[in-house]
Amino acid sequence: MNDASNDRSELAQLYRQMFLIRRLEEEAARAYATGKIGGFLHLYIGQEAVAVGACAALAKDDYVVTTYRDHGIAIAKGMSPRVLMAELYGKATGCSQGLGGSMHLFDKDHHMLGGHAIVGGHIPLASGVAFASKYRGDKRVTLCFFGDGAVSIQGFHEGVSLASLWKLPIVFICENNEYSMGTPLSRTVSVQDISLKATGYGIPHDRFFATDVLEVKEHIAQAVKRARDESMPSLVEVRTYRFRGHSMSDPGKYRTAQELEEHKKRDPLALGKQKLETQMDKAKLDALEAEVEREIEDAIKFADESPEPEIGILEQTTYDGPFAS
Amino acid sequence: MKQLRFREALREAMIEEMERDDRVFLMGEEVGHYNGAYKVSEGLLDKFGEKRVIDTPIAEGGFAGIGVGAAIVGLRPIVEFMTWNFSAIAFDQILNGAAKVRQMSGGQLNCPIVFRGPNASARQVGSQHSHAMEHFYATIPGLKVVAPAFPADAKGLLKAAIRDDNPVLVMESETLYSIKGDVPESLDTIPLGVANVVREGSDCTIVAYSRMTHVAIEAADALAKENVHVEIVDLRSLRPLDEETILASVHKTHRCVVVHEGWPYGGVGAEIADRVQRSAFDDLDAPILRVSQLDVPMPYNAKLEQRVMPQASRVEAAVKRVMQRGAS
Numbered sequence: 293m294n295d296a297s298n299d300r301s302e303l304a305q306l307y308r309q310m311f312l313i314r315r316l317e318e319e320a321a322r323a324y325a326t327g328k329i330g331g332f333l334h335l336y337i338g339q340e341a342v343a344v345g346a347c348a349a350l351a352k353d354d355y356v357v358t359t360y361r362d363h364g365i366a367i368a369k370g371m372s373p374r375v376l377m378a379e380l381y382g383k384a385t386g387c388s389q390g391l392g393g394s395m396h397l398f399d400k401d402h403h404m405l406g407g408h409a410i411v412g413g414h415i416p417l418a419s420g421v422a423f424a425s426k427y428r429g430d431k432r433v434t435l436c437f438f439g440d441g442a443v444s445i446q447g448f449h450e451g452v453s454l455a456s457l458w459k460l461p462i463v464f465i466c467e468n469n470e471y472s473m474g475t476p477l478s479r480t481v482s483v484q485d486i487s488l489k490a491t492g493y494g495i496p497h498d499r500f501f502a503t504d505v506l507e508v509k510e511h512i513a514q515a516v517k518r519a520r521d522e523s524m525p526s527l528v529e530v531r532t533y534r535f536r537g538h539s540m541s542d543p544g545k546y547r548t549a550q551e552l553e554e555h556k557k558r559d560p561l562a563l564g565k566q567k568l569e570t571q572m573d574k575a576k577l578d579a580l581e582a583e584v585e586r587e588i589e590d591a592i593k594f595a596d597e598s599p600e601p602e603i604g605i606l607e608q609t610t611y612d613g614p615f616a617s
Numbered sequence: 618m619k620q621l622r623f624r625e626a627l628r629e630a631m632i633e634e635m636e637r638d639d640r641v642f643l644m645g646e647e648v649g650h651y652n653g654a655y656k657v658s659e660g661l662l663d664k665f666g667e668k669r670v671i672d673t674p675i676a677e678g679g680f681a682g683i684g685v686g687a688a689i690v691g692l693r694p695i696v697e698f699m700t701w702n703f704s705a706i707a708f709d710q711i712l713n714g715a716a717k718v719r720q721m722s723g724g725q726l727n728c729p730i731v732f733r734g735p736n737a738s739a740r741q742v743g744s745q746h747s748h749a750m751e752h753f754y755a756t757i758p759g760l761k762v763v764a765p766a767f768p769a770d771a772k773g774l775l776k777a778a779i780r781d782d783n784p785v786l787v788m789e790s791e792t793l794y795s796i797k798g799d800v801p802e803s804l805d806t807i808p809l810g811v812a813n814v815v816r817e818g819s820d821c822t823i824v825a826y827s828r829m830t831h832v833a834i835e836a837a838d839a840l841a842k843e844n845v846h847v848e849i850v851d852l853r854s855l856r857p858l859d860e861e862t863i864l865a866s867v868h869k870t871h872r873c874v875v876v877h878e879g880w881p882y883g884g885v886g887a888e889i890a891d892r893v894q895r896s897a898f899d900d901l902d903a904p905i906l907r908v909s910q911l912d913v914p915m916p917y918n919a920k921l922e923q924r925v926m927p928q929a930s931r932v933e934a935a936v937k938r939v940m941q942r943g944a945s
Contacts, residue, residue, distance in 0.1 A: 355690070388723035398722035405689060406722065410713050416679045417714055420686020427642070427668070427692060447709075450679025457674065609724040612782040616761050616810065616857035 304572055304580065306348055306505045307564045310340040312584045313364045314561055316373055319588055320363070320380055320394075324540050328596070329380045332409075333394050336364035338535035341560035342467050343368040345508025346435055346530075349516045353403060355425075357418035358437040360395035360409040361467075361534075365437060370402035373591035383598035390601040391609060403432075412442040415451030415464070422455060422462035426523060433519040434462045435512075441472030443486055452527065456493040461519040463512065466529045473538045474546040490527035499529040503558050504567075535559070618801055624657045624794040626768035627733075630775035631658070631695060635665055638693060641779055642669040644680055645697030645734075654699045655735060655794050681707035681732070685714040688730040693779060698734035701750040701788065708753075715784035716759030731778045733787035736764070737828065737878040738915060738926055740792070747915035749879030751788045751827075755855045755888070761809055762855040764788040766830035768798035770853050773807025780806060788855075790828045810857030814866065818846035821872040821936050824863055824889055826852040829876045829927060836932035847936060855885055863889065864897050871902040872939040876932055881909040903942035906935040 317337050323329045336343065339361075347356065347368035358365045366376055371387060379386025380394050387399050388407075396407040405421060408414035418436030425432040442448050443466060455462050466487075472480045483489075490497035496518060502508050508530065515526035533555040537544045544552070556562075568577060607615045621629065635641045642665075647654045649662035649672040662670040673680040677698065684694040698704045704711065715728045737749040755762045761783055765771040771789065778785035815830065816837055825833040830851045837847045848866050852859065867873050873893055875886040886907035893905055911925045 357686075386723070388721060388725070391723050392721040396721040398725050400722070400725040405686075405726070406718070408713075410709055413682070413709050413713055416682020416710065417686035417689075419679070420683035420688070421690050422686075423683050424687040424690045424692045427687070446678050446706075447682065450676040451682060453674070454676065454679045454683055605724070606720075609720045610758050611761075612719065612727050614857075616783070617758075 303506060303564065303568055306344050306509070307568050308580055308584060309344045309368055310505060310561050310564060311581060312373065312587065313340045313344070313367050315584060315588050316367065316377065316591065317363055319592055320377070321536070321540065323380070323592070329394070330382070331393055332360065333380070333540045334361040334538065335534065335536040336361055338555070338559065339467060339469060339502070339532045340364050341502045341505040341508050341564070342465070342530050342532050343437070345502065345505040346465055346512040348509040349513035350433065350435065354432050355403045355405055355421050355434040356437070357405045357414050357421060357434060358407065359411070359414065359439060359442070360407065361439070362395065362397045362407045366397040366399060366404050366407070369399065369404040371397065371399045371404060373587055374594045377591040377595040378598050381595040381598070382600065383595055384601040385594065385598040389605060389609070391605070412438065412445035412447030414438070415442065415447045416454065419451045419455040419460055419462060422460035423458065425461055426458070431520055432461070433516050435465060436462055437465045437467060439472065440466060440468040440470065440477055440486060441480065442466070443489060444480060452493050452495070452525070455525040456495045459523045460525055461523045462525045463515040463519055464525065464527045465512070466527065468529050468531050469534045471538070471546065474542065476546070485529070487527055487529035495525050495527060497527045497529070500531065502530045502532045503560050503563055505560055505564055618799050620797050621768045621772070621800045622794065623768045623771055623789070623796050623798070624655060626772035626800055627657050627775055627789065628659065628661070630772045630779070631661065632664065634776055634779040635669060640691065640693045641695065642671065642692065643695045643697060644671040644673055644684060646673055646675055646699045648672060648697050655791060657794070658697065677703050677706035678710060681710040682714060684730050685710055685718070685728055688728045689718055689726045693729050695731045695733060695779065698732065700746060700791070701734050701736040702746050702748050704732065704750060711754065711760070711784070712757060716757045720759065727782050728784050729782045730784045731775070731787060732784070733775065734789060735791040735794070736788040737790060738922070741917055741919055741922055743917045744914035749877065749910065751855055752879045752884035754786050755885055759784065760856065761785040762788065763809060763853060764827040764855055765853055766793070766827055766851050768796070769800045769804060770807060770813070772800055773804055774809065774853060777806035777809050781809065785809065788827060793828055807853070810854045810859055812853055812859035812862040813851045814848060814862065815851045816847065816849040818848040818870065820845050820870055821847045821874060821939055822850060822863070822866040822870045823847050823874050823876060823932065823936070824850045824852060825876040826855065829878060832927060832929050833876050833932060835929040836936065839929065839933055840936055845936060845940060858888070860892055860896070863893060867893055867897045868900050871900055873901070873905045874908060874932065874935045874939060875905065876908045876927055878910055878927060881907060881912050884909070903939035906939055908932050908935050
């Protein structure tokens with residue numbers, strides 16, 4: 293069992309990350325409404341425990357690859373709120389110099405390899421990152437996140453199948469938030485237990501609800517250990533729920549208000565806070581939240597005041613070296 | 618100087634680059650245990666072992682994606698498609714992965730990968746196995762595309778492709794794999810984006826690449842007997858395109874015919890025609906003509922297939938048409 297003080301400090305740390313993601317996205321939604329952010333904005337609100345718990349199970353040099361619902365994972369992997377918000381604002385100071393936007397967050401220094409927006413297409417790519425680790429023998433592990441909407445497409449099956457064939461050090465994390473955009477799982481997959489797909493590929497699987505961030509970490513840590521020590525991939529289905537629409541244009545009419553309210557009772561952020569309140573005095577918790585608020589405020593100011601990218605960066609970011617036309 | 622077959626030249630390029638850089642590896646269907654569907658990779662498994670010569674299942678989307686993922690974290694994969702036709706399955710990985718990852722990461726990540734394999738028509742392999750895929754790929758910024766016609770170019774360009782820090786697509790040809798050609802012992806890389814004038818002439822420029830360069834040479838031999846002297850620009854590289862060499866030739870001949878496999882709607886020929894008319898309008902004595910596959914899927918029937926594919930006779934006719942236009 294964990295030492296109580298370690299547990300407390302770790303929970304506080306993870307709660308801080310979840311709170312940061314929640315508040316950052318609430319502010320991003322506000323900025324979207326005022327036109328500061330354009331295009332697509334897929335919020336992670338409700339799912340924070342997945343990214344934060346999973347990334348807490350990683351070593352610093354491990355890789356993550358994810359989908360377009362990537363804000364939470366970017367923060368959990370160490371991206372600064374400043375460069376994230378600036379990217380959403382399309383500014384030159386953003387992680388991708390304003391060229392990627394919400395769906396394409398990349399942070400090479402923190403081994404956050406995107407932010408990919410073709411459903412399932414990034415799964416073979418993630419297997420390739422793990423392939424490189426095995427090729428080099430660098431003992432790094434790759435986490436590949438995707439939604440329940442990705443498990444019917446070729447990329448999922450080929451990516452998992454090849455990782456299994458070649459025993460690549462990767463953990464496939466299916467964030468099952470019950471809806472593939474607006475269509476419930478029951479209408480898109482024949483077997484509701486997605487983790488069972490692992491059996492066809494002969495790899496271990498796991499399945500659980502993401503209500504407690506520390507439990508998420510413990511589950512993912514087991515799969516990470518298998519990947520690192522045995523080079524054995526795993527498929528982990530993490531059941532979760534998003535409280536907002538698929539994207540900003542989605543009013544969520546495909547689900548009832550009651551269903552949403554039931555899930556909000558199990559909000560991992562609120563539950564994390566309740567648990568933390570039993571371990572941490574109120575003043576310290578308030579201070580932690582105030583610190584996050586200041587960080588968000590600073591990130592918004594930074595994004596707002598940053599310059600737009602110049603047209604000159606387009607050619608040099610398309611090719612390394614001379615432009616090829 | 619030595620004589621090598623096209624497939625041997627490609628193999629030498631891979632061997633030399635794999636010996637030079639241990640980040641380079643080969644992956645694809647039948648490349649190892651079977652020694653290559655077209656024997657390009659013959660002997661490589663024995664030479665380099667299973668770590669670096671990797672047989673894949675039939676899963677183009679999967680292994681193309683693995684290549685892209687490995688490349689963005691620093692390896693230098695060579696991904697072989699048994700034929701470029703099958704790259705249609707992997708199109709998403711090339712279009713949305715390889716070509717875009719540098720730009721969408723704001724320049725943080727590169728994708729130094731080579732995709733290679735035989736392209737365009739073979740002999741009577743039907744509509745699904747006869748695609749000239751270079752037209753789809755050459756349109757995509759972020760990619761480079763080469764299509765050599767001779768063994769020496771195949772070797773030099775593949776070596777350059779492997780060393781390039783961008784994704785490079787190498788279009789080979791099943792019908793060229795057995796042709797022989799001189800390859801200098803000292804040959805290293807041949808820079809991408811440099812065309813080669815393989816025949817000098819004053820009457821008309823023919824722009825071609827890959828197998829069509831040989832068709833153009835056949836047409837040129839026939840035309841010479843009628844005292845028509847064409848200049849042949851063998852592109853070698855489609856993106857980057859050596860506009861300068863094409864324009865210099867047109868400036869000299871005042872006429873231009875572009876020959877390629879693939880359909881007439883859009884494509885590399887249309888791109889060249891556009892660039893030449895924009896940059897050398899006053900040099901031209903006749904409209905630019907394109908000789909391509911006919912605008913239908915490739916039929917199986919041997920005679921019809923030949924009718925659909927660009928032939929030397931059609932190239933000759935096109936050259937005569939532009940010659941007449943200028944003379945009248």
